[in-house]
Amino acid sequence: MHLLIPAAGSGKRMGGDRNKLLLSLREKPLLAWTLLAANAAQSIQWVGVIAQPDEWEELKAIVSDLGLNRAVHFIPGGKTRQESVHNGLNGLPDTAEQVLIHDGARCLVSPALIDRCASAVHQYPGLIAAIPVKDTIKQVLPNTRQIQHTPDRQFLWAAQTPQGFDVTTLRKCHEEARRQRWAVTDDAALFEKCGLPVQIVEGEETNLKVTTPVDLAIADFILQQRHA
Numbered sequence: 001m002h003l004l005i006p007a008a009g010s011g012k013r014m015g016g017d018r019n020k021l022l023l024s025l026r027e028k029p030l031l032a033w034t035l036l037a038a039n040a041a042q043s044i045q046w047v048g049v050i051a052q053p054d055e056w057e058e059l060k061a062i063v064s065d066l067g068l069n070r071a072v073h074f075i076p077g078g079k080t081r082q083e084s085v086h087n088g089l090n091g092l093p094d095t096a097e098q099v100l101i102h103d104g105a106r107c108l109v110s111p112a113l114i115d116r117c118a119s120a121v122h123q124y125p126g127l128i129a130a131i132p133v134k135d136t137i138k139q140v141l142p143n144t145r146q147i148q149h150t151p152d153r154q155f156l157w158a159a160q161t162p163q164g165f166d167v168t169t170l171r172k173c174h175e176e177a178r179r180q181r182w183a184v185t186d187d188a189a190l191f192e193k194c195g196l197p198v199q200i201v202e203g204e205e206t207n208l209k210v211t212t213p214v215d216l217a218i219a220d221f222i223l224q225q226r227h228a
């Protein structure tokens, strides 16, 4: 299975001007934990990290320090996650029929979840890891923040990565998005907009996306428990 890791974001919501994936988490850069999980997943044969070229040197040093048993390929990032994944799809080898996409920022993913998604994508050409939401979610008016709608929580799931797709179909969805100027925050949304089914695979509560300093503290705690 081919795995693309979008890692070309900035650290704005983390409160810094550096890529948050280079921040230190239990004595390793955050992205190193994601790469170790990918390396331990039996299903993954090919890994592509999508990153801004001015960070490649630093990232290559991180990869070489980890002593991974698989080569890691580098693909240039875009201005948005959507653009980064588009670049990633173009950087896949011709032999890639299915792909898993996993955000570099979800550094606590288990190798078992990656393997479960890799196995399920043969059955479902569009799938995502997700978990039921714990909070009641409100849809609001953007300016006034007045509540418009409360969707029934029993039907709400929080999207995670890995997300797995048939490569040819996902490429077509990305091209359609460019033509229609759709802007989305995950790849499943492009499948949905194209009228294609996307299946949920049960994700993990600990598979959080490290976005804010609080997430970083929680990730630190979880890793401490795992490696105690």
Ligand code: C5P
Pocket: 005, 006, 007, 008, 009, 010, 021, 050, 077, 078, 079, 080, 081, 082, 084, 085, 103, 104, 105, 106, 209, 210, 211
């Ligand atoms: O910003 P956010 O945390 O939602 O980003 C999700 C993932 O997408 C992160 O791993 C981030 O590095 C990546 N990303 C990217 N290219 C961008 C923006 C975000 O690869 N331009």
